[in-house]
Structures are given as structure tokens and as C-alpha cells.
Amino acid sequence: MKRTFLFFLLTSFLFPVSSQEWELIWEENFDVDGVVDSTVWSNEYGFVRNNELQWYQPQNAYCKNGLLIIEGKHKKVKNPHYDVNSNDWRKKRDYASYTSSSINTRGKQEFLYGRIEVKAKIPTQTGAWPAIWTLGREMEWPSNGEIDIMEYYRINGIPHILANAAWGTNQRYHAKWKSQAIPFQKFLEKDPNWTDKFHLWRMDWDEDYIRLYLDNELLNEISLKETLNDKLGNYKNPFKQPHYILLNLAIGGDNGGEPNPEEYPIQYQVDYVKVYQKKSPTKLTKIETGELWPDNRGIHINAHGGGVIFHEGKYYWYGEHKSSHTSSAQVGITCYSSTDLVNWTYEGVALAVSDNSESEIVKGSVMERPKVIYNSKTNKFVLWFHLELKGKGYSAARYGTAISDKPTGPFKYIGSSRVNPGIYPENLPKSYRNKVYPESISSNWWTPKWRKAVEQGMLNLKDIKEGQMSRDMTLFIDTDGKGYHIYSSEENLTLHIAELSEDFLSHTGRYIRLFPGGHNEAPAIFKKDKTYWMITSGCTGWDPNEARMFSAPSIWGPWKQHDNPCIGPKAELTFESQSTYILPIQGKKDAFIFMADRWKPHNQIDSRYVWLPIQFDKKGKPFLEWIVSWNPNSFFDK
Ligand code: GAL
Numbered sequence: 153m154k155r156t157f158l159f160f161l162l163t164s165f166l167f168p169v170s171s172q173e174w175e176l177i178w179e180e181n182f183d184v185d186g187v188v189d190s191t192v193w194s195n196e197y198g199f200v201r202n203n204e205l206q207w208y209q210p211q212n213a214y215c216k217n218g219l220l221i222i223e224g225k226h227k228k229v230k231n232p233h234y235d236v237n238s239n240d241w242r243k244k245r246d247y248a249s250y251t252s253s254s255i256n257t258r259g260k261q262e263f264l265y266g267r268i269e270v271k272a273k274i275p276t277q278t279g280a281w282p283a284i285w286t287l288g289r290e291m292e293w294p295s296n297g298e299i300d301i302m303e304y305y306r307i308n309g310i311p312h313i314l315a316n317a318a319w320g321t322n323q324r325y326h327a328k329w330k331s332q333a334i335p336f337q338k339f340l341e342k343d344p345n346w347t348d349k350f351h352l353w354r355m356d357w358d359e360d361y362i363r364l365y366l367d368n369e370l371l372n373e374i375s376l377k378e379t380l381n382d383k384l385g386n387y388k389n390p391f392k393q394p395h396y397i398l399l400n401l402a403i404g405g406d407n408g409g410e411p412n413p414e415e416y417p418i419q420y421q422v423d424y425v426k427v428y429q430k431k432s433p434t435k436l437t438k439i440e441t442g443e444l445w446p447d448n449r450g451i452h453i454n455a456h457g458g459g460v461i462f463h464e465g466k467y468y469w470y471g472e473h474k475s476s477h478t479s480s481a482q483v484g485i486t487c488y489s490s491t492d493l494v495n496w497t498y499e500g501v502a503l504a505v506s507d508n509s510e511s512e513i514v515k516g517s518v519m520e521r522p523k524v525i526y527n528s529k530t531n532k533f534v535l536w537f538h539l540e541l542k543g544k545g546y547s548a549a550r551y552g553t554a555i556s557d558k559p560t561g562p563f564k565y566i567g568s569s570r571v572n573p574g575i576y577p578e579n580l581p582k583s584y585r586n587k588v589y590p591e592s593i594s595s596n597w598w599t600p601k602w603r604k605a606v607e608q609g610m611l612n613l614k615d616i617k618e619g620q621m622s623r624d625m626t627l628f629i630d631t632d633g634k635g636y637h638i639y640s641s642e643e644n645l646t647l648h649i650a651e652l653s654e655d656f657l658s659h660t661g662r663y664i665r666l667f668p669g670g671h672n673e674a675p676a677i678f679k680k681d682k683t684y685w686m687i688t689s690g691c692t693g694w695d696p697n698e699a700r701m702f703s704a705p706s707i708w709g710p711w712k713q714h715d716n717p718c719i720g721p722k723a724e725l726t727f728e729s730q731s732t733y734i735l736p737i738q739g740k741k742d743a744f745i746f747m748a749d750r751w752k753p754h755n756q757i758d759s760r761y762v763w764l765p766i767q768f769d770k771k772g773k774p775f776l777e778w779i780v781s782w783n784p785n786s787f788f789d790k
Pocket residue numbers: 457520521624673674691692693694730
């Protein structure tokens with residue numbers, strides 16, 4: 153937040169707020185006392201840039217009596233990053249004198265255009281530098297774009313309220329600014345008690361303008377015509393991408409000025425954050441297969457490797473939140489809802505990654521292929537996903553579970569495990585159970601001897617004690633209410649189907665192996681009449697391959713393999729996608745949607761969805777045909 157200042161005259165004319173044209177799409181009222189909601193907010197850690205006075209601490213931000221309180225305190229705290237006893241030059245940074253907090257909605261609540269309103273009471277004491285701002289989600293600062301809806305600090309010792317936007321130049325970390333800095337005195341002249349009151353900061357943002365208001369008074373207007381980045385920022389307009397919101401209180405720093413410890417502690421209080429968008433954004437009428445799929449905010453849906461359930465009149469879609477720079481979990485598992493399967497409303501993060509490095513679901517772990525099922529006996533929504541521990545590649549091969557009372561969460565993480573430790577699969581013949589395989593077989597992959605041993609359960613036996621590996625997975629509830637966990641096991645070579653306990657939170661111990669050595673991933677299953685159909689992929693990482701299809705008269709088999717169900721161009725690559733789930737449409741007979749992901753491993757946030765209707769040939773065998781665009785509500789009525 154470094155800047156040079158332009159002093160402008162205060163443009164003060166009132167703007168009418170017409171509530172009709174705006175639709176509230178998200179609000180945060182800080183209604184639950186205690187820590188801030190981690191499905192919405194992430195904490196910033198560390199020092200304020202160029203300032204060694206202050207340390208951001210999560211505990212300085214909390215909710216009380218319907219307010220977010222960010223406290224600024226004067227207290228020496230140890231910097232956890234450096235060892236006090238070392239001779240490191242950074243030793244001088246061992247202690248920070250002031251603490252405060254900075255929270256942001258990155259990845260969790262992002263918006264493209266609309267109105268953002270924040271009602272807050274700001275601290276104006278010495279050193280205080282409170283801010284309400286947004287940053288664009290792509291690119292490095294400032295080419296990502298910064299909008300300061302509110303900043304308060306001293307310029308040459310004189311307090312000001314600022315409203316700014318910044319974007320990229322050809323010099324790294326150097327921004328172009330359009331700033332307004334209004335002497336704080338102007339506000340005090342109008343209302344001597346200004347400081348004791350809550351005020352309303354607002355941004356109205358569309359494809360043409362960013363307008364920043366304080367108590368309905370326009371402070372700054374930025375035309376998007378002038379906000380193009382230079383070459384370093386790819387000539388992009390950083391204000392034509394989703395932005396996330398930051399609320400923070402800095403103390404001191406390049407702008408806050410020297411704090412007087414006697415004025416501390418101080419409080420920055422936020423009553424609410426509300427986001428509106430123009431009513432009736434163009435309703436989608438069709439699924440455009442493999443294209444960008446905008447949600448209610450106009451942002452491409454971010455729910456990959458997912459699954460969908462139907463509950464009390466609504467569909468809920470859960471999936472992996474993906475970011476642009478890594479495939480690991482940076483945010484968690486997201487949830488969207490819909491009544492027509494075409495228009496989806498963002499419901500937020502259902503299960504958030506943790507900031508705690510001790511947690512199994514710490515940011516940077518792998519949380520893939522989430523599936524939710526509803527348990528009507530316990531009245532709980534149960535979430536399962538493939539978990540890999542941070543920094544351990546894909547070696548943990550565990551399933552994780554979480555639980556919620558509401559379909560939209562927040563889900564509470566329960567824990568992770570391998571499957572059915574100590575238990576043999578039902579269909580592994582007794583004569584294979586005690587076999588001991590010599591190193592010469594187990595370490596010489598892909599030899600005929602090794603393949604035979606895999607088929608006979610060598611990799612299953614290797615994990616009997618610890619439990620079976622569980623990577624790509626799905627869940628299925630049968631017509632009799634029983635639940636099943638279907639997962640890639642045995643180093644992805646063999647699929648397993650395992651029965652779930654009554655509460656859907658663990659396994660009963662009953663499980664079978666399917667197609668040993670068959671290398672099946674991405675299982676998706678449905679039942680039509682009395683037949684179970686399963687579609688899977690081969691194992692080629694993020695690259696697409698040819699789908700496989702299987703059927704059985706009972707979940708326990710016998711399972712038989714059919715040809716690739718895809719027909720038409722790119723059928724041999726499943727239309728450049730990989731299966732994730734099969735969704736039965738409510739109220740329509742034999743209507744199922746095949747859901748698949750078209751991965752973009754170098755920019756996963758741009759991965760696409762390939763949703764196609766499952767069609768049946770004259771013999772009742774399912775097939776998948778590429779359709780450019782279609783509507784699931786009318787397609788099956790033909
Ligand atoms: C795919 C799998 C994905 C992910 C990926 C990692 O084969 O289906 O869910 O695990 O490998 O490379």
C-alpha cells in the first residue's frame with residue numbers, strides 16, 4: 153500500500169441509493185461470537201511491509217455482539233520466525249511492539265462487478281491505518297489491481313481518508329494510482345462526533361467504472377478505460393477479473409506514522425460486509441459443454457472433481473476449489489446450489505483448509521474428489537474426499553470425512569484413514585491370503601509375474617495391516633439406503649467397493665476388489681432398473697484417456713466390462729475429460745447426467761466441466777454422445 157498522493161478537491165454530491173435494482177448476493181454480519189468464520193476469511197501473518205513495529209495475529213480479529221473487532225495492541229511479542237539466540241541479522245526483528253490483524257476472503261468469497269458495502273467504525277488514533285480494500289485474484293501486485301474502498305492515515309502528519317485504485321506498470325511493484333485523499337478535518341467539520349459513529353463505505357463497480365463512496369458521497373471515480381496494465385501486466389485490465397475483500401488494521405508502517413503507546417489498545421469495528429449485484433443477471437438457458445460456466449456472480453464455477461446431491465428441492469454441487477498456480481488445496485471444498493442444474497449460486501466454502509500446520513487438511517494438502525451424501529437416520533450431511541498430506545505427494549492415499557447439519561456447511565472435519573485395516577476383501581480367495589511375495593516380484597513392476605501377483609492380491613496384502621489405499625473415489629447410496637465407498641486402491645491398480653456403516657462415517661468391513669490390475673480411476677456409478685453401471689477412466693494423471701464401462705446385477709458383482717461408452721469425435725479421450733460423478737435427475741425416469749472434468753493442470757482454476765446426458769441404446773446399454781449445448785430439463789422429455 154505504498155503510494156504517492158494526489159490531492160483532489162472533495163467532490164461532494166449525494167447519490168440516491170435505489171435498493172430495487174440491486175440484489176443482495178452475499179453478506180457477512182459477524183453474528184457468531186468468537187473467531188472469524190474460516191470458511192469465509194483467511195488470516196494474514198507476518199509484519200506489515202517495511203515495518204518492524206507490528207505483527208499480524210489472528211487472535212486480534214474476533215466477533216462480538218454482531219461486530220468484527222480488529223484490535224490494535226501495544227505489547228511486545230516474539231516473532232515466531234526467528235530464533236532469539238541466533239546471530240542472524242534478523243535478530244532485531246525478534247520482537248514486534250504492536251499487534252493487530254488482517255483478514256481476507258481470497259478464494260472464498262470473490263466477486264466480479266457489483267456493489268460492496270461495509271459499515272464500520274474506524275480508529276483514528278496515532279499510528280492507526282485501517283483499510284477496506286480489494287485485490288484481483290490473478291497476477292502479482294499491482295498488476296492484479298487494488299481498490300482501496302477506505303484507507304485512513306496521516307500524510308505529512310495530517311490525517312486523511314483515502315479512496316484509490318492502483319494497477320500495473322512496467323516496473324515491478326510500482327503502481328499507477330488514481331487516488332483521492334481528503335483531509336479528515338473536512339468530515340469533522342460536518343460532524344464533530346464523526347469518530348464515534350459507524351459509517352458506510354461503498355463501491356459501485358461495473359465494466360466501465362469504479363465509484364467509491366463514503367456515506368453516499370462520491371469520493372473517487374475511476375474509469376476502467378484508464379486502468380490497463382502495461383506489458384509486464386500483460387496489458388490486462390485488472391478490474392475485469394474477480395476481486396477478494398481485505399479488512400485490516402495496520403499500525404505504523406510507511407503510512408500509519410509513529411503510534412503513541414498511551415493511545416492503545418485501539419479498535420476497528422465492522423458491522424457488516426454486503427455484496428449486491430444488478431438484478432436478473434442474464435439467466436443461462438443451457439449447459440455449454442466444456443465452456444466457461446458462470447455462477448450467479450458471473451465467475452466460472454470452481455468445483456472440480458465433484459459430485460451433486462438433491463435435497464429439499466435443490467441440487468447442491470460440491471467440488472475441489474482449484475487455483476491457478478497449484479493443484480493442491482488452497483481454499484478447500486466449495487458448494488453451489490441450483491434448482492435447474494444450469495444456473496448455479498455460489499454457497500461458499502463447505503470445508504475450509506486449515507491455517508494450522510498440524511492439521512491434516514492444512515492449506516497445501518491435497519483434497520480431491522469430494523462427495524457428499526445425506527444420512528436420513530442421523531439427519532447429517534456427510535462429506536468424503538481423497539486426502540493427501542501436505543508435502544507427502546500421493547503417498548498417504550487416505551479418505552477424509554467431515555459432517556454438517558446443513559447442505560451448505562460449514563462441514564466439520566472428522567479425520568482421515570486408510571480403508572478397513574486388518575480385513576481381507578470378501579472376494580480374495582482364502583488360498584491367496586497368506587502368500588508371501590519375494591522382493592524380486594514386488595519390485596519388478598510390469599513383468600508378467602508381477603502382474604499375476606497383483607491380480608492375486610499382492611498389493612492388497614501389503615496394506616492389510618495399515619488399511620487399503622484410497623485415492624480417486626465416489627460415494628453411492630443404493631435404493632435400500634445402504635451406502636458404499638468406491639475407490640482406487642492398491643497403487644491405483646485395483647478398484648474397491650466397500651460398504652459404509654449406518655451413519656455413513658466409516659466402513660462395515662465388507663469390501664470387494666474389482667478388476668485387479670485393471671488400473672481404473674475416477675469411478676462414477678448409477679443404478680437403472682436392477683443394473684448397476686459404472687464408468688471409470690484409466691490412469692494418466694491430468695491427461696484424458698478412454699473411458700471404461702462396467703455393469704453388474706448386484707453391487708457385489710459379478711461385474712463385467714463393456715466397450716467405451718463414448719461415441720463421436722474425441723470419444724477415445726472421453727471428449728478430453730475424466731469422469732467424476734453420475735447424477736440422477738429428480739422427477740425424471742432414467743435421466744442421468746455424466747459429470748466429468750476437463751483438467752488444465754497448468755491453470756486448474758480454468759478447468760472445465762463436461763456434463764453430458766446418459767443415453768440408452770435399444771438394448772438398454774448406456775452411451776455418451778458429445779453435445780455442444782443442452783438443457784437437462786428438456787433433453788430427457790424427447
Ligand atoms: C488423476 C486423478 C485426479 C488427480 C490427478 C493427480 O488421475 O483422477 O483426481 O489425483 O490424477 O495427478
